[in-house]
Amino acid sequence: MKFTLSEEQRDFAQALRDALKRSASWETLLALGVHEVESAPDLVVAFLELGRAAVPGPIVESFAVLREPRSTLAWPPHVPYVVDNADQVYAIVDDTKHRASIVEERTSVDPSRRLFTYDIGETVGPIDAEAFERGVLACSAQLVGLGRALIDRSRDYALQRSQFGKPIGSFQAVKHQLADAHVALELAEPLVFGAAVTMSRQDVSAARIAAGKAAYQAMRTALQVHGAIGYTAEFELSRWLLKVRALVTAWGTESWHRERLMATLCG
Template identity: 50%
Template sequence: MRFLPDAEQRAFAASLDALLAAADTPAVVRDWSRGDHASGRALWSRVAEAGVFALAVPEACEGGLGPRPVELALAFVELGRHAVPGPLVETVTAAVLLGGADPGTAERLLPALASGGTIATVGIETARAETAGTETAGTKTAGTKAAAMKTAYALDGDVAALRLSCSPGGIRLSPGHGPVRPSLDPARRITPLTPGGELLLPGPLTDQALAWARLTTAAQALGVGLALLDQTVTHVKRRCQFGVPVGSFQAVKHRLADAKIALEFARPLVFGAALSMRPAEVAAAKAAACEAAYGTARTALQLHGAIGYTAECDLSLWLTKARALRTAWGDPHRCRALVVSAAGDRRW
């Protein structure tokens, strides 16, 4: 099996890297975190013009170039390397979901996703318990029964024009969203989706759509880890202690070598999973890439020192993203459980 990209794929990744390097993405991320989406939308349009979202849209649909998971994985490594904000994974997942809808729905919604004219997000309905109470003489007392309130939470629902709410009963086009809530990564703001809306697809989120979400998350995390490693290597070469660069200390070299090995181990898993798109292989790739990125973030923070915590330091933009991606679309424990389950199945 070939894991190395061909010349055309390498040129695509290099062109996207150049585009993002010229975009001053740290400033875009900070604007996005404050709720100012103008620069982020402009960058989104340039990413779409490069063909990134079209790679998830079937060729039969207007503007579609896909589905092409290997090219998407390459693109998301670069998007992660440059910390591009917004519901990138969710827009790809929405495109994959809508690719399985009826032709009329697909033709109505997919072209705008491919062109970047529409930003999409996807939320999975979860149950939240609420304690029932009784009203006595104007005073509310807690009861013993609990009512389950089901809500779908999505990334950047205030920015997305297309909001898909996933429940066991089907995939619906949510008519709105609730108040914006902060998250660990300031550039990944959470919003509850309004229930109801048009039913687009019957049944829950499919394993294949979940595999696409996990693949692009894994590739994005790999890019985040690579950026953190590059920034840290540059830092320890410049910072001096006892008259010599910190990077010359053997303990520092060992930490960076461990981070490098983990990232390079995850890379073929990500692209191997993109070739097969088997859910268990994708889950293995996500666990490896997200753990490698998270481990690299811890190393980067330790070697930068307290400055790495500060919002003024660009490093923090990647640190928080590495932590958030680790649990997005299935934490490492859940992904490993899927791999173990598949290993006991002869169809693996």
């Protein structure tokens, strides 16, 4: 299925991309109204760009799930720790929102995605029925955006880096790896938009599976193309690599989403 963005959506995506190139900050997101996005397709448009820019912080939890810019949450078992700290911290248990207090910071694969243990406090009330699906959907879009950024950067590096007197991008093995990763992302993105239209459990899980696999393939390809320098924490590429590593198991692992998808189809 082919999805065509409206002129307004294209303008929103371009405005986000341009602004985030200058500053991938919380203030930038608020100024562009990311916290006011209502529809699921618009949410996907936004999170594709947030992933492309590797925006730090609890963006899924704040902007997609809670829709409160200065809030964050934990939602065990799929989001077992509070992601970052904020003015308001919540824990979701049995689809009920509770206030929570930060206890201790834990080690995170992604330094820009801080994790904390927490204590549960008073009950606030039920969380809306689509909140979890919005979290999964936003994470899926973010993964596709991260994957696209990794492939774009790898392509540029392959055209600049020379070996045996030629750019490594001219070697067929490198071309094939980049092309395969690009195709995987091209196949995943329509599934994410399709899930945004239906917001059904099976479509959201299918999109999450495809997005996670495509982003992971892009990450592996980026490491192959960049070679040893891609493994260094000081190299800028690590911003995208580590974020993919952290998010491929966030908001439900691939195996959990496969089980949910099968249960939905066969139930």
